[in-house]
Amino acid sequence: MAGLYIHIPFCKSKCAYCDFFSVATLQRKGEFLKAIETEMELQKNYLEKENLKTIYFGGGTPSILSIKEIEQILSQIKKYQTIEKDAEITLEANPDDLSVEYLLQLRKSGINRLSIGIQSFIDRDLKLMQRRHDSKKAFDVINEAQACGFDNISTDLIYGLNGLTLKEWKYNLDTLLSLPIKHLSAYHLTIEPNTLFNKWYKQNIIKLPTEIESVNQFEMLIKKTKKKNFIQYEISNFALDGFFSKHNSNYWRNEKYLGIGPSAHSYNLTSRQWNISSLPNYLDAISQGKVPYEKENLTLNDRYNDYIITTLRTMWGININKVENDFGKLYFDFLTKEIDVFVKNKLLKKVNDSFVLSEKGKFLSDRIISTLLYVKK
Ligand SMILES: C[S@@+](CC[C@H](N)C(=O)[O-])C[C@H]1O[C@@H](n2cnc3c(N)ncnc32)[C@H](O)[C@@H]1O
Ligand code: SF4
Numbered sequence: 308m309a310g311l312y313i314h315i316p317f318c319k320s321k322c323a324y325c326d327f328f329s330v331a332t333l334q335r336k337g338e339f340l341k342a343i344e345t346e347m348e349l350q351k352n353y354l355e356k357e358n359l360k361t362i363y364f365g366g367g368t369p370s371i372l373s374i375k376e377i378e379q380i381l382s383q384i385k386k387y388q389t390i391e392k393d394a395e396i397t398l399e400a401n402p403d404d405l406s407v408e409y410l411l412q413l414r415k416s417g418i419n420r421l422s423i424g425i426q427s428f429i430d431r432d433l434k435l436m437q438r439r440h441d442s443k444k445a446f447d448v449i450n451e452a453q454a455c456g457f458d459n460i461s462t463d464l465i466y467g468l469n470g471l472t473l474k475e476w477k478y479n480l481d482t483l484l485s486l487p488i489k490h491l492s493a494y495h496l497t498i499e500p501n502t503l504f505n506k507w508y509k510q511n512i513i514k515l516p517t518e519i520e521s522v523n524q525f526e527m528l529i530k531k532t533k534k535k536n537f538i539q540y541e542i543s544n545f546a547l548d549g550f551f552s553k554h555n556s557n558y559w560r561n562e563k564y565l566g567i568g569p570s571a572h573s574y575n576l577t578s579r580q581w582n583i584s585s586l587p588n589y590l591d592a593i594s595q596g597k598v599p600y601e602k603e604n605l606t607l608n609d610r611y612n613d614y615i616i617t618t619l620r621t622m623w624g625i626n627i628n629k630v631e632n633d634f635g636k637l638y639f640d641f642l643t644k645e646i647d648v649f650v651k652n653k654l655l656k657k658v659n660d661s662f663v664l665s666e667k668g669k670f671l672s673d674r675i676i677s678t679l680l681y682v683k684k
Contacts, residue, residue, distance in 0.1 A: 308360040310557040311388065313343065313380065314568030315369040316586055319403075319414035322505070324465070325501035328570035328584040329367035335586060339568075340376060342384045342593040346567050349598050349636050351387040353565045353573060359388045360562075362396045364418075370400035374412040382437055388506035395420055395553040397461075402440040404449040410455035420552075421452055422461040422492075428482045429475055432468055435513070437503070449486040461490035466524045468496050469513035476524045480531040493528050494543050515636060522670055529669070542620045542664075542672055561619045578604045611638045612680045617656040620665060624655075624663030638681060645679050 317336060329501040362384065363438040364377070374381075377398070377408060396411065397420040405423070413421075427433055428442045440448075450462055462483060466476050467676045498508045498515065507513045516524070529539060529634065537545040544552065557564055558574075566573045572581045581604040583589055591594070592599035605613070609651065611634045618625050625646075646662055649655040654668035665670055 309354045309357040310361040310554050310564035311359050312363045312566040312571055314571040315366040316569050318368045323503035324503050330586055343567050345593050346598055347383055347387045350565055351551050353539055353611055354563055358391045359394055359558055360391050363554045364398040366399055368399050368401050370404035375418055378416050380510055393587040397554055402444045405448050405662050414456040420459040421457045425462045428464050428479050462488050464493045465496050467516050467521050471522050476527055484535045488547040492544050526667050540622045542651055555591045559621050578602055608683055615679045616676055624661040626661045628660050649675055
């Protein structure tokens with residue numbers, strides 16, 4: 308079973324924090340839609356006939372597409388791949404694109420999971436982030452999506468923003484958790500290069516919270532979601548039972564995936580590759596019948612490190628038997644020695660044959676992961 312990711316590289320305008328690959332003009336949308344069909348054909352054997360368990364329209368802003376365009380892409384996919392009957396088909400959407408009419412038709416088109424970029428319910432912060440919706444739209448759109456037939460709604464929030472108080476973060480969480488959502492991805496703000504936030508940060512116009520403020524917000528996130536029966540199945544991802552993102556779980560479970568569109572990544576167990584992050588260059592190459600990607604063949608060491616990076620952040624953790632069987636004695640010995648120290652310090656705990664982050668460990672996950680990576684001397 309495999310996953311398919313389609314990158315829609317258009318946004319109506321760029322948000323101040325975001326460096327995901329997208330352009331703020333729809334000028335070449337028509338050409339792009341033709342190009343992804345060609346790429347699907349060129350890449351039709353990449354997944355070696357494995358059925359698609361998940362399809363994910365990400366971006367950029369997939370909700371800038373019309374229903375007709377989405378249906379067209381879905382029928383193109385069916386031409387080249389077999390979609391499982393109960394496949395999870397997700398579309399990332401911006402609140403300002405979601406009218407009731409659009410939502411109704413979207414549900415009918417076969418999209419069965421919506422991932423809505425709410426980010427905040429505070430108008431001051433939505434303005435600062437240069438989002439195009441206000442807090443009222445953020446609130447209403449979730450109820451409307453449910454009324455239009457979406458029972459699998461995911462939402463994104465950002466915390467750690469300039470000036471966000473703990474009280475305000477609590478308000479964001481309480482508001483969101485009072486709405487009919489099944490999944491929440493909550494990300495601490497990172498200041499990315501080539502964003503407006505980066506420029507403002509350097510000019511001291513915006514600040515990041517102190518470490519204590521960040522930890523308090525993360526703690527609040529864990530506490531509030533737990534109270535509403537959300538399971539923290541990955542550091543930044545929380546869901547009700549039965550609603551974990553199948554698409555993301557694919558990544559964490561080491562399954563194959565194919566990425567279509569500029570900047571999309573693909574993985575087939577032995578190598579990973581990523582398409583060029585330039586729309587003109589992508590369109591040029593595809594028009595000449597070539598997929599413009601760079602590729603990395605994975606060594607045993609790469610695969611061990613990937614396993615640590617992806618699984619330690621999840622509730623399933625690192626399975627020590629798997630490490631021994633798949634990667635051998637060198638990695639097993641290295642890992643068990645390093646893990647021992649974290650277990651003693653109560654940052655990792657043993658659950659059956661796996662090591663998972665303790666509550667305390669969740670706050671230090673990046674540091675723990677970097678210690679467990681094997682660097683060849
Ligand atoms: C591909 S983006 C957004 C999808 C959609 N276009 C939208 O804006 O709602 C996925 C999510 O990543 C998060 N994100 C993007 N840049 C971030 C940053 N610099 N710091 C924290 N979260 C970020 C946002 O929550 C965003 O919704
Ligand atoms: S957050 Fe979404 S809408 Fe904003 S620039 Fe990034 S991809 Fe585009």
